[in-house]
Amino acid sequence: MYHSFDVVIVGAGGAGLRAALELGQLGSVAVLSKLYPTRSHTGAAQGGIGAALGNSEEDLWEWHMFDTVKGGDYLTDQNAAEILTREAVETVYELEHWGLPFDRTADGKIAQRPFGGHTHHFGQGAVRRSCYAADRTGHMILQTLYQQCVRNNVQFFDEYHVLDLLIHEGVVCGLVAYHILTGEIHTFRAKAVLFATGGMGRMFKITSNAHALTGDGPAIALRHGVPMQDLEFFQFHPTGIRGMGILITEAVRGEGGILLNNEGERFMERYSPTLLDLAPRDIVSRAIYLEEKAGRGINGQDYVNLDASHLGREVVEAKIPDIADFCKTYLGIDPAVDPMPVQPTAHYAMGGIPTDVDGRVLMDEQNTPLPGFYAAGECACVSVHGANRLGTNSLVDIVVFGRRAGRDIARFIAQNDFTPLPADSESRAREEVERLLHSSGGESVADIRRELQAVMMDNVGVFRIEPQMQAALERVHQLQERYERISLQDKGATFNTELLEAIELGYLLDLAELTAASALAREESRGAHSREDYPERDDENWLKHTLAYRTGTGVELRYKPVSITRFQPKPRTY
Amino acid sequence: MQVTLKIQRFNPEVDDKPHWKEYTVDVERTDRLLDALHQVKWHQDGTLAFRRSCAHGVCGSDAMTINSVNRLACKVLMADLGSRVTIEPLRGFPIIKDLVVDMEPFFDKYRSIKPYLINYDPPPPAERYQDAEDRARIDDTTKCILCGACTSSCPSFWGNPEYVGPAAIVQAHRFIFDSRDQGANERLEILNDRNGVWRCRTIFNCVGACPREIDVTRAIGEVKKLLLFNRMV
DSSP states (O other): OEEEEEEEEEOOSHHHHHHHHHHTTSSOEEEEESSOGGGSGGGGOOSOEEOOOOSSSOOOHHHHHHHHHHHTTTOSOHHHHHHHHHHHHHHHHHHHHTTOOOOBOTTSSBOEEEEEEEEETTTTEEEEEEEOSTTOHHHHHHHHHHHHHHHTTOEEEETEEEEEEEEETTEEEEEEEEETTTOOEEEEEEEEEEEOOOOOGGGSSSBSSOTTOSOHHHHHHHHTTOOEEOTTOEEEEEEEETTTOOBOOTHHHHTTOEEEOTTOOOTHHHHOTTTGGGSOHHHHHHHHHHHHHTTOSGGGSSOEEEEOGGGOHHHHHHHSHHHHHHIIIIIOOOTTTSOEEEEEEEEEESOBEEBOTTOEEEOSTTOOEEEEEEEOSTTEEOSSSTTSOOTTHHHHHHHHHHHHHHHHHHHHHHHOOOOOOOTTTTHHHHHHHHHHHHOBSOBOHHHHHHHHHHHHHHHSSSEEOHHHHHHHHHHHHHHHHHHTTBBOSOOOSSSOHHHHHHHHHHHHHHHHHHHHHHHHHOOSOBTTBEESSSOSOOHHHHOEEEEEEEETTEEEEEEEEOOOSSOOOOOOOO | OEEEEEEEEOOTTTOSSOEEEEEEEEOOTTSBHHHHHHHHHHHTOTTOOOOOSSSSSSSOOOEEEETTEEEEGGGSBGGGTOSEEEEEOOTTSOEEETTEEOOHHHHHHHHHTOOSOOOOSOOOSSOOOOOHHHHHHTTTGGGOOOOOHHHHTOHHHHHOTTSOOHHHHHHHHHHHTOTTOOOHHHHHHHHTSTTSGGGOOOOOHHHHHOTTOOOHHHHHHHHHHHHHHOOOO
16 A cells, blocks of 8 residues: 655654644644554653643753753753743743643642652752652543643554655655554655654663553664664663562652551662652662662662652542552552552663654764754654763653654654655565565464563673673574564464564664663663663763664764753762 | 463454464463563564553553453453453454454544644643643543543443544543643534444443543433533533
């Protein structure tokens, strides 16, 4: 099947939907999603969206910008962080105008609460900046954006899995997708393509990420010579439900919850005297690991307790009702009474497809754009999160940069014509599908994936050291070889999810390889990248972004400078 | 513990009609049913088809009929299901393959009730104000994740697939009772249709089916009352 649209957007989470709304009637737009749009993982975000509205106390976007830069351990591009935090305010109002049911203050304004790493007066103390709707803020954002898309008659292609990007003479001209219902291959011709495919957390064993988060967009871009920026920075959220990885929002701590070790000690007092339990996530995750290593995990095991029992039932039921529901369902406990067993869970890729502040994909250290190609949201790296993202900033990222990408795409499609499709545009996608369906090597997708997730969790996790990362890289290479010999039982065309899982595993393997290689090369500790063999941040040699390419002979690493406009790097303490 | 999963299978490429197939899995009591389904798919029978994504009850992908009750496979633990579990696709929707049903008719009905804020006034430079009490009025119905468990559990819907169904009414309620919305009359007109709210016979199946614990029948009742006594201006 063949389609033609001015713009094709892949991914129907916050970034993709927000971009689609910005394009409005300015061109014909198709939004592809491998799920139904309302299943996208934006809906799992809990605690809030950060914006310096100042509804409960004084706040300035400059403070938010500073926090974002410092939170990112100065790897954040400051030109982008300025845009993020300035435009956060108007995009939050815009969501409210579209009907987002925020919680309210006593005087009817959007309610705000404290969140990790968000401070007033450049680090003086915690500030109420997270705009929230109980602990289901992401759900409300996703629903609100989808509602507006329904209102604006945005054309969706639900349950289409992207397989390939089409490039002709250096210009992106469309993509190829697999219709999950029928197994048909579809070509979409387009003047511009936006990837908004979300995260890649499924490369790790314990993760808060949905099964769908397999880095589809980044991996496909990578296969066309686009580098991946800063993949070594992967956020481990400190409070996932032990063993399951299900997220327990930072809002629990924003509302006053505290972390306790096996001695009942509020150990964050030792790691972060000012912000305590509301220190940024990288710091809290490391603290939890160090407590466990020192034998102070609960019962000497690999978890600590998150205690919200002193907040009272009313606060728990009003402010974190879904958390209470998860605890009841999966643990059989009541957070108004019992402590929650938590451990770090793989949560968010700071890195991804390199873009400028208008979502244009950049190919190299000279910031050369690939015309017609855009990325936004978690799959992109602007970079506003630097080496460690602050809580609430992912939701800001998707609406601010989804909107900006939409605006620039509108300009681009007005100024440019369609580029002819390359000959045999579907051949690469068809070959991949046919090869996977007919391969008979006997290897199992589930086994390879399980081994990948285990080695990434153990060897490229919260703390890292050279021999372990080296071993992980070698292991990933072995798994890539085995991947060539997988066999599937389902050879059918209708809703063949076994085939899709195989395709997704191929994406994860490539991205894991680059993650391990980028981490191995960076000989310093910064933000979420914490090396036991290089425990200090090294601005002299490493205040720069990684660009990882996949070449015929392996991984090639290049580097590009960080934008520093207002805040010179300083030691990072909280 | 060992559990037998009795799963309704249907592959339109080879089967004339659905049939049952049994699988034995070894699971922990704290495993989700979704984990057990993955065990089958990943280690026994790769052809089994079902939808899933978030795996913790917020995305709404994996609603199915489990021991005759509509639930999310990721939100029910094996300890609560016994040693023999019967799993069927959601009732009332066309089956695509195995546990995957066609959700298009469901989303068509959702779209039919104008599921978006309607407000004809120009927005203020900052947020519109809303009292906390007004916000509380829509707290329950804004939780809906469109999983389809309620609509598919409704005997009135089984009897008449044209019935708009509880999920669409919940979504309409979310806007009708939002103090910022001005589209109540437009939606009430749609719901006053012969296939609208009056098809609800207060059977309450939807309330038991909702994984978000929304009081669906109450929401429908509030819409009915508004239609009968107190048409909004």
